[in-house]
Amino acid sequence: MSIRSLVEAYNALDRLDLRVLRLLEAAHVRREYIPYGLVVRWAGRDEGAVGRSLSKLNRLGLIQRIKGPYEGFRLTFNAYDVLALHTLRKSGKLVSISPTPIGVGKESVVYSGEIPSGVKAAVKFHRTGTSSFIRARKARAFLARRRHLTKLYEARLSAHAEFAALSAVFDGGGLVPEPIAVNRHVVVMRYIEGVDARRIRPEDALPTARDVVETVEVALENGIIHGDLSPYNILVGDRAYVIDWPQWIPASSPNSVEALSRDIARLEELFSGFNISIDKNRLINIIVNNKYKQIDFSNVYERVLRSFIKT
Numbered sequence: 001m002s003i004r005s006l007v008e009a010y011n012a013l014d015r016l017d018l019r020v021l022r023l024l025e026a027a028h029v030r031r032e033y034i035p036y037g038l039v040v041r042w043a044g045r046d047e048g049a050v051g052r053s054l055s056k057l058n059r060l061g062l063i064q065r066i067k068g069p070y071e072g073f074r075l076t077f078n079a080y081d082v083l084a085l086h087t088l089r090k091s092g093k094l095v096s097i098s099p100t101p102i103g104v105g106k107e108s109v110v111y112s113g114e115i116p117s118g119v120k121a122a123v124k125f126h127r128t129g130t131s132s133f134i135r136a137r138k139a140r141a142f143l144a145r146r147r148h149l150t151k152l153y154e155a156r157l158s159a160h161a162e163f164a165a166l167s168a169v170f171d172g173g174g175l176v177p178e179p180i181a182v183n184r185h186v187v188v189m190r191y192i193e194g195v196d197a198r199r200i201r202p203e204d205a206l207p208t209a210r211d212v213v214e215t216v217e218v219a220l221e222n223g224i225i226h227g228d229l230s231p232y233n234i235l236v237g238d239r240a241y242v243i244d245w246p247q248w249i250p251a252s253s254p255n256s257v258e259a260l261s262r263d264i265a266r267l268e269e270l271f272s273g274f275n276i277s278i279d280k281n282r283l284i285n286i287i288v289n290n291k292y293k294q295i296d297f298s299n300v301y302e303r304v305l306r307s308f309i310k311t
């Protein structure tokens, strides 16, 4: 669904509709389809009003109805988009969003938006999961009991993983978009004016290389390896910024040196045409000599798991 249709759907919702969406979301933690009777009971309103709301949400493409042994409902991904936008708006994190995407990647759709201070933001909707946390034991255990949430859960975990990395690297002084908010599967961060590094101008090459290496170093010192450091994920504007962090790999993981070497190889490929070399050993040594902060990344999934139970 386009963001325009989403915003239209959102604007058409009244309090009861939002209430029904939220209660379906909460009920999904236990089951895939929510029986009609349960929706009516939880909504705490007369059956006629709840029935009309369900028909409207169905028409707007925010829920799906099944008729089997019992009549039941489930949220669509569009509904999660609407709920995330609603929460971000209500909590004063986001004022508006652009009608067309500024970036459509393999794993996300990104819109520009505006935050209350008037600053331009990038609003990234995660569509699938690339976070390495998904393979973690706790995450798998959570999912084993909730197969129907897999896609959403992975998108959500990726968004939170990305937000955690952006926060750590930004706080450490690295050049990444300032993280503003995360809700469900959506990350709001500062918009970077710039172009990606695929066709870098010769005069930009050296400052870009310096900025990126500095950011890689800050990330490493915070225990984080980007894991997908391609020219597409470097935005060159006033400075060069590294974006797209959901797949980051902890420096303490067994394949960290390999992952970092791959990232560095991509940088060497990008900058070799300009006769710029990367001091690979210095970066690798941060991992090898354990010169990084141990991050407690169980915190990240704890937070996401809790956010599922709460909503």
Ligand SMILES: Nc1ncnc2c1ncn2[C@@H]1O[C@H](COP(=O)(O)OP(=O)(O)O)[C@@H](O)[C@H]1O
Binding pocket: 102, 103, 104, 105, 106, 107, 108, 109, 110, 122, 124, 177, 189, 190, 191, 192, 193, 232, 233, 235, 243, 244, 245
């Ligand atoms: N903070 C940002 N500022 C400006 N543009 C951005 C920002 N974040 C993402 N984009 C745009 O959206 C595209 C996709 O975002 P990215 O984070 O790389 O996700 P994906 O995993 O889908 O590649 C980027 O290539 C870029 O064009």
Ligand SMILES: [Mg+2]
Binding pocket: 105, 232, 233, 244
């Ligand atoms: Mg990308």
